[in-house]
Amino acid sequence: MLDYATLKVIWWLLVGVLLVGFAIMDGHDMGVGTLLPFVGRSDVERRVVINTVGPHWDGNQVWFITAGGAIFAAWPVVYATAFSGFYWAMMAVLWALFFRPVGFDYRSKIHNATWRSSWDWGLFVGGAVPPLIFGVAFGNLLQGVPFQFDQYLVSSYTGTFWQLLNPFALLAGVVSSAMITMHGGTYLALRTEGAIQRRAVKGALVAAAVMVPAFLAAGLWLRIGGIQGFVITSAIEPGALADPLAKTVARDALGWWLNYQRQPLLWLLPALGAVAPLLAMGLLAARRTGLAFVASSLAIAGVIGTAGAAMFPFVMPSSSMPNASLTVWDSTSSHLTLGLMFWATVIFMPLIIFYTGWAYRVMRGKVTVARIQADEHGAY
Amino acid sequence: MIPEHLVDLSRLQCAATALYHFLFVPLTLGMVWLLLIMESVYVMTGKVVWKDMTRFWGKLFGINFALGVTTGITLEFQFGTNWAYYSHYVGDIFGAPLAIEGLMAFFLESTFIGLFFFGWDRLSRTKHLLVTMLMAVGTNLSALWILIANGWMQNPVGAEFNYQTMRMEMTDFWAIVFNPDAQAKFVHTVSAGYVTGAMFVLSISSWYLLKGRDLEFARRSFRVAAAFGLASVLSVIVLGDESGYTVGEAQQTKLAAIEAMWETQPAPASFTVVAWPNQAESRNDWSVEIPWVMGLIGTRSVTKRIPGIAEIKAKNRERIVDGIAAVTALEALRKHRGEGEADARKAFEAHKADLGFGLLLKKYVVDVRQATPAMIDLAVDDTIPRVMPMFWSFRLMVGLGFTMLALFVLAFWSTLKVACVQKPWLLKWALWMLPVPWISCELGWFVAEYGRQPWTIYGVLPTHLSVSTLSVESLYGSLAGFVGFYTLLLVVEVYLMVKFARQGPGSLGTGRYQGEPALA
Missing domain, CATH: 1.20.1630 (Formate dehydrogenase/DMSO reductase fold)
Incomplete structure (x- = not known):
């Protein structure tokens, strides 16, 4: 069995992999949802757009469900504190997501323009709201969240929903939204042709052009804008029992930059986050859509990796009781559970990737107007 | 609270x-x-x-x-x-x-x-x-x-x-799977x-x-x-x-409530087909019963008893009282991290099986040592749906x-x-x-x-x-x-x-x- 400290680090990486997997897989169909009303101008065009993700959105959404379950199993106190603290943000995400399954499945079942356009906007909300809120949530994590624990480890959040919507967090939301929209547009470019493809490329280009400066601005803001990071000031025992109240934590203006100073190789992550979107833009302009999708996926990994590497070992720092901050070392589940979940992931994740790949292979090829019209009753 | x-x-x-x-x-x-x-x-x-x-x-x-x-x-x-x-x-x-x-x-x-x-x-x-x-x-x-x-x-x-x-x-994953x-x-x-x-x-x-x-x-x-x-x-x-x-x-609590078994019957218990349960007085206002059947379904034997609500409550009362000691020891352990831990730990180990029952009192009082007999009565009543x-x-x-x-x-x-x-x-x-x-x-x-x-x-x-x-x-x-x-x-x-x-x-x-x- 792997030792406890190693498993803690592995699980930090695995949660990262699940979040990146979620953003790449569920992200592209959320991006498609966001672009749907603008890229599809007629009913049949919108059906083309929807059917690019029709067979896959459900499987992709499981990345979100599984990321939630994995955080529950690996970081139970993070699951508890974050989701109850961000209560209304979570409600907004859940309620926005409700539009997706019904939107996809019910939209084309009735021939009525109002019905269909209502569901189109539902799919827009289901695609646009979650990435925005996840970005805002990350923006708040970077600033610290006002929560504390009592002796029983009961967490209480003392902020409000509106406090989450501060300028830096909103900027992070813009990065996230633009990134997912770019990704969705790139996927659409890969799976469509003609006018729809042209509009999708345009959408992706605009989104990437917003994303890169926003990402750089967020980095600059962190560096010189007065947002302090966090550092653990007591001795760290990586293999110790998970007790979030056993350490001391201080705020430090350079807290989020220390990992980059110690390990310059990490600069590759923000570099990827800034350069990969530009690469995707170039590839899209040249209609190398497959490679553009790869570049767009790398951009996502770069951006999420940048935030993760800055915060390590912090997962959810507390602004009101810094000692109660949740870190990789003291927020995990027990040694046994981490080990068990590690093996479960090692066994099933490759299988998932294999059969998801197979599903995309079976459904490969451009979705066209002709293809929709030939399958009037079966297609979404 | x-x-x-x-x-x-x-x-x-x-x-x-x-x-x-x-x-x-x-x-x-x-x-x-x-x-x-x-x-x-x-x-x-x-x-x-x-x-x-x-x-x-x-x-x-x-x-x-x-x-x-x-x-x-x-x-x-x-x-x-x-x-x-x-x-x-x-x-x-x-x-x-x-x-x-x-x-x-x-x-x-x-x-x-x-x-x-x-x-x-x-x-x-x-x-x-x-x-x-x-x-x-x-x-x-x-x-x-x-x-x-x-x-x-x-x-x-x-x-x-x-x-x-x-x-x-978790101590045993397979026990959880094969529960x-x-x-x-x-x-x-x-x-x-x-x-x-x-x-x-x-x-x-x-x-x-x-x-x-x-x-x-x-x-x-x-x-x-x-x-x-x-x-x-x-x-x-x-x-x-x-x-x-x-x-x-x-x-057993769920079973006793489903079957409105207020008192423990001699084995094998009878099955109450229909009844009008009266929670306030812990009895059924009226009922129609078939002898033996419940004991057979519930225990697959003619000799094992099925505890009734009164018996379960009596046992729960003991566990709640014992749970007070568990909660007290736990709070001491949480407060003095490291100091005097040995004693508190011993006390906690002795009572920890009833920790959950002690926590039931938290609904009525912050410090469970201050629980009055009336509060304990309420907590005991709570244990029966x-x-x-x-x-x-x-x-x-x-x-x-x-x-x-x-x-x-x-x-x-x-x-x-x-x-x-x-x-x-x-x-x-x-x-x-x-x-x-x-x-x-x-x-x-x-x-x-x-x-x-x-x-x-x-x-x-x-x-x-x-x-x-x-x-x-x-x-x-x-x-x-x-x-x-x-x-x-x-x-x-x-x-x-x-x-x-x-x-x-x-x-x-x-x-x-x-x-x-x-x-x-």
Whole structure:
């Protein structure tokens, strides 16, 4: 069995992999949802757009469900504190997501323009709201969240929903939204042709052009804008029992930059986050859509990796009781559970990737107007 | 202390979202097998009507599945949003089956459901059948892991409390997986889903037969549903009896409340058929009993006693008093980290089996050492769920179960006759029985989860400590949002379901059935 400290680090990486997997897989169909009303101008065009993700959105959404379950199993106190603290943000995400399954499945079942356009906007909300809120949530994590624990480890959040919507967090939301929209547009470019493809490329280009400066601005803001990071000031025992109240934590203006100073190789992550979107833009302009999708996926990994590497070992720092901050070392589940979940992931994740790949292979090829019209009753 | 109102609202929201979710789950669980059976016949015989059956019933299945997914998302996250302390306290155990469910089952189900709908023209017959099979397997594995998690709430095996991390931690994963409560609950619950799927197909097919339309399609559907339904309903009843038996082992309180057994009877206990329970005076105002039967069902013996409510309460009182010592020692351990730990630890080890019972007092007093005898009385009373709703929900569920058995026996028998023409009264009866499996499923969950009160984790964590520290206003807002949103979606779902069920297989647009839709 792997030792406890190693498993803690592995699980930090695995949660990262699940979040990146979620953003790449569920992200592209959320991006498609966001672009749907603008890229599809007629009913049949919108059906083309929807059917690019029709067979896959459900499987992709499981990345979100599984990321939630994995955080529950690996970081139970993070699951508890974050989701109850961000209560209304979570409600907004859940309620926005409700539009997706019904939107996809019910939209084309009735021939009525109002019905269909209502569901189109539902799919827009289901695609646009979650990435925005996840970005805002990350923006708040970077600033610290006002929560504390009592002796029983009961967490209480003392902020409000509106406090989450501060300028830096909103900027992070813009990065996230633009990134997912770019990704969705790139996927659409890969799976469509003609006018729809042209509009999708345009959408992706605009989104990437917003994303890169926003990402750089967020980095600059962190560096010189007065947002302090966090550092653990007591001795760290990586293999110790998970007790979030056993350490001391201080705020430090350079807290989020220390990992980059110690390990310059990490600069590759923000570099990827800034350069990969530009690469995707170039590839899209040249209609190398497959490679553009790869570049767009790398951009996502770069951006999420940048935030993760800055915060390590912090997962959810507390602004009101810094000692109660949740870190990789003291927020995990027990040694046994981490080990068990590690093996479960090692066994099933490759299988998932294999059969998801197979599903995309079976459904490969451009979705066209002709293809929709030939399958009037079966297609979404 | 946590406001009572907040606890009630959190429970209400949890119950509402879970019961809504379970309007869609059982049909999914049953339909996947029916679809697999129909498609298997298609692949074996090559008769296209079987493919049309798979596609048409699959269409209705899809309409239902969309809301199953919608309402299911909430449940994965609601433990965190609304039951934060619960999530911290037992996440080490409870989170694992949920995460494994995602990895092993839900991915499988959700990926292949896409190919089930969109892969007809892109896959060979056998490959599509394989897709359908993997979807069915995924769906049922998903139920397995969820019910393992739920079974652990009823019977928390394979875990131990750790005062340093202030939570329950896993000690034996396989004990959790093979928890008899979870296993019995799994088979009972999925079988109930199979019955729901069978009833759905049987009822709608009966309607086509009554209308005399699409007869070839409807007769075959009716026959498959009748056979599958009969097997399933037998399994529900037999395995329901099995879960009655495990309830007797792990959760005697639930059993005593279901059966309104106020006093312990000499073995073997009699079975109360009907009664009017009177909680205030701990007796039944009137009752009709059959001697011996309860003892036989509950213990599978004529000598073992089944404890009544009074006896359970007396035992719980001892455990609550002992729990005061456990809570006191735990608080000392938490306060003086390191100092004087040896004594406090010894005291804690001696009493920790009753920690959960000590925590029950937290509903009435912050410092449990200050608990008055009156508070202890209240806590003891809390350990027994209200008998009246338990008693009658259970009886209604069982009654409906036997009614469905009768229907499926007759329906199956009618398909065995050579002419295979069903009597109109049987078809009408089958049609009107359509909502019955859903009512039974919801009653079953009510009995299982309401009967678990006052615990979220039986004997370990009281419900009133499990909630998130949210404002009451937030709860009103989210509860209204969920109920409003779900109700709206339910109306849309039922509208589409009725529309396509009325249209029948013609909605496939194959040109082989009545009621073909006009092309757009």
